[in-house]
Amino acid sequence: MQFRDLNHFLVEAAPKVLARGPIAVVLAEDAVELVSTLEHVLNLGFRSAILLHAPTVRPPTVLHDNVYYIPNNPHRDDALTEPMNRLIAAAPPGTWMHYCYNAEYLHFPFCENRSVGEMLAFHTEERRDAMLTFVIDLYATDFDANPDAVSLEEAYLDRTGYFALARNGQDGPKERQLDFFGGLRWRFEEHVPKSRRRIDRISLFRTKPALKLQQDFTFNDPEFNTYSCPWHHNLTAAVCSFRTAKALKLNPGSTYDIHSFTWYNSEQFEWSSRQLMELGLMEPGQWF
Structure with a gap:
């Protein structure tokens, strides 16, 4: 409509x-x-x-x-x-x-046979109102066939090279908040502004009065920006995304400097939650 x-x-x-x-x-x-x-x-x-x-x-x-x-x-x-x-x-x-x-695709643990409603019902029962998601860069390997670096059939991702740093506030590190990095934004950081290099988003959340999404993909409620509750690890999800690859390949400032996104840690994406969990790119928490 x-x-x-x-x-x-x-x-x-x-x-x-x-x-x-x-x-x-x-x-x-x-x-x-x-x-x-x-x-x-x-x-x-x-x-x-x-x-x-x-x-x-x-x-x-x-x-x-x-x-x-x-x-x-x-x-x-x-x-x-x-x-x-x-x-x-x-x-x-x-x-x-x-x-x-x-050209971004949400994956969560066991999404092949469980609905997002089932997953969010469990997350709600754990008294969580938001979920940390990692933006995992996808990219095509053949730029001649895919000049925008987008191919669902031949999608690759980095199997390693991800890390986290403490997220600092006015009084030191913020509780249960980290800045995550990796993927193409890390490998080609000279072409990515510093403010856009993080790969963490809170892209699943519950609405409430006065809640605001901010420019850096965080919310104005600090608890929404945490990776887990205080007592145990929670579910996380992944947003598998061609957005960075597409931007780097189509941007005149970077396209001529990049001849391939492939490196020795590239792995073909299987479009499965199992692969993402095995690579440590999301976790089921207490949901089995």
Whole structure:
């Protein structure tokens, strides 16, 4: 269903759509893999998907009735945070939401045979209102066949090279918060601004009054930014993403310096949660 803008959606459809979670919001920066991204979140069990797309991008017309198309300028600084915070404010408190970009694919433990609703119900029972997700860079190996470095059939990832540093606050390290690094942003850091090198996001969360998503993918509630509760480890998930590879290959400032993303620690992505857990890129916590 197409809307003129976010105001139109909030007036005409938001009360009904946002009343039934979990809900996925996809920010389309271009037209790459729009259909596969939307189909992925719907197949995981999200009840609705909201596509925020550039006015110049024609949204797909072959998907289900529970996909909602809203024009949105993807190139302004608050292209994600402004619409997300308005959607958060409009949703009933306690609604689970997920956000990602096009050509990004959420994976959580056992997602092949368990729905996102089942997983979030367990996470809620553990008194958690947010979930840490790691953005795992995917990339194609053949730039001649895939000039934008995107290929679902020949996707590779780094099997090692990930690390975490303490997240510092005014009074020292923040409790149960870390900054995570790795992937293409680490290997090609000279082409990535320092403020964009982290690979951690809180991309699964429950809405509540006054909650705000911030520009650095954290929230204004410090507890939402923690990787686990104080008493044991919790579930984590992964967002498998072509976004960095696509940007590095299409950006004139980096494309001519990069001839391949492949290195000795590259491994073909199997599109499975088992592989991600075995590589230590997400963990099931107490959920078996």
